[in-house]
Amino acid sequence: MSKSKHDWRENTHGKAVARNPERKPRFESSSGAEVEPLYAPEDLAEWNYHEKLGYPGEYPFTRGVQPTMYRGRLWTMRQYAGFGDAAESNRRYKFLLEQGQTGLSVAFDLPTQIGYDSDAPEAEGEVGKVGVAISSLADMEVLTDGIPLDKITTSMTINSTAPILLALYVAAAKQQGADLSKLGGTLQNDILKEYIARGTYIFPPRPSLRLITDVFAWCKDALPEFNTISISGYHMREAGCTAAQEIAFTYANAIEYVDAAIKAGLEFDAFGGRLAFFWACHSNFLEEVAKFRASRRIWAKLARDRWGSKDPRAQMERFHTQTGGATLTAQQPLTNVVRTTLQAMAAVLGGTQSLHTNSFDEALALPTEEAVELALRTQQVIAYETGVGDTIDPLAGSYVVEALTDRVEAEALAYIQRIDDLGGALAAIEAGFQQREIQDAAFRIQRQTESGERVVVGVNMFTSDDEIHPPTLRVDPAMGKRRAQELAALRARRDNEAVRTALDKIRTAAHTDENMMPLLVEAVEAYTTVGEICGVLREEWGEFHEVMTL
């Protein structure tokens, strides 16, 4: 009988491998670190329970941010949705709410995300395609019609135009008579990762950062329950980076935002509790669970050690998770249901606050209603049938999970240090550092898949010739034209003098440090459009151009 892991590896395991080699010479994590055959007490020799884990709802929050976690309240089931025009999306939201979804998540079309109205030449072919087209308050009124904004929370995936869309949401909530101090939701508002991976930037980084700190400062009093930013690793992970890089690049961006806000005169503890995060969940199950746990510990330490936080609310990292879109395959699409289920389970075991499960048809086209419903049912089965939420942080204490949590933490901290050494996230982006790291990782994954070293079921193993094409959703091709007519009518009936005055104030404020938010609310309430506001800011601030790295 072996007396230690070392003995076991030398004797029992070593002899077995000599007789019959394992499936591969080396087993690896997403970042290429070696995964050992077994984890045992020796791997946690220096490990201290209170220092590493603590208790749920207490520093360093490794085990979860709430004292009761899913025993008190399940995670929010929040399916990202939106397409076509506001009326069509409003119908999909009502459908999802009727099916038991507990929060909204609005997808905007690309013109809205990049500050073009539906009738702009740049918008041709893109209107209503990947999300809903919102150009003015008239559209926001239709989008939220019959949905009580003070009773639900809404997440908005919007970045360079985030302050304008927030102003629109606030204006619609005011019309409903909602109490703004109770208005809950999350604004993505994370521009730095757009420069790295997602690509919906408009302005150069400096004025973009100013808009973000304006949102932080304004929401502190005006919308105290609203999460002012959702600092996102998701898109960088989708673009190819590893689990540890996902945390590191996201926290490096977070450090940039926090430092900008502190420089603008805000106290960390005054806004730290309104910062939210957004992760991907990919298929390497245990590493993903470890990633979520490590991310909470790292954030709590950053809050205390970097910014001297005294308020536990500002130290707890609350996050949304979406299953990995890039892991979905166009081949044998029904297999994606299984991938998504396993990823969703890992996110729940990792303690997510809200979750989006992808639809199985998303590698082919926009998801159909049936596919979205099945994705939501997946979460409901995990929540109500499996019992995994009945015990808090159920995988804690597993040798492998704790060893992986420590390793992901160490790898992420090393990357954060590298970015600090480059002068911070912004300087590193300008030098193309994160972009290059992500591209290299994506290329490595591609090569591993092509060589068969990495197996993707249905793609490079267990392939089949019968191609199944599930029905796909189409956006009405005449929508662009219809939207253009609606906008022309809006521009004819609104008070254009009020619009001009509002735009002049925004133009002036672009060169002062006056908070932009009240001016944006005033402008959108006069039915000034997203494109008109961005047009003025484009003239004053200029546009950002991609740092080319290939």
Place this chain on the structure above:
Amino acid sequence: MTAETAPDAAEVPIRVLIAKPGLDGHDRGAKVVARALRDAGMEVTYTGIRQTPDAIAEVALREGVQAVGISILSGAHLELFPRIVAALHARGVDDVLLFAGGIIPPEDMPALRELGFEAFFGPGTNTNDIVTFVRQSAPNLDDAEATARS
């Protein structure tokens, strides 16, 4: 590097443009393909994201490419691809191999084939297949052009 992707130093490298029209920023596939073609010995120009049809055609003309690969994931292909083809023809870029990648539903492919797109490489494609396709299908340079480049 496998045998079929090894560059042949004696040959004039094939010039390829990888372009991203429309407003979507999903450039993972475009960059992976650009790099795989470059590793296979081709001369690759990548436009970056959010390029207009005119800008793409302009680069194709300037770089004298033999093949243009278009990557799009926003769903705007039926509107944008005809404009790209028109912009290429307007500049006299007629003898060029067209292929596409990204999220393109199978039922849209016939219309795009009509426009001249010869192949579609969606998610899960092996980049060696793209390399082989470009090698086999790219039009030959005329003799004067080949001499000028070698």
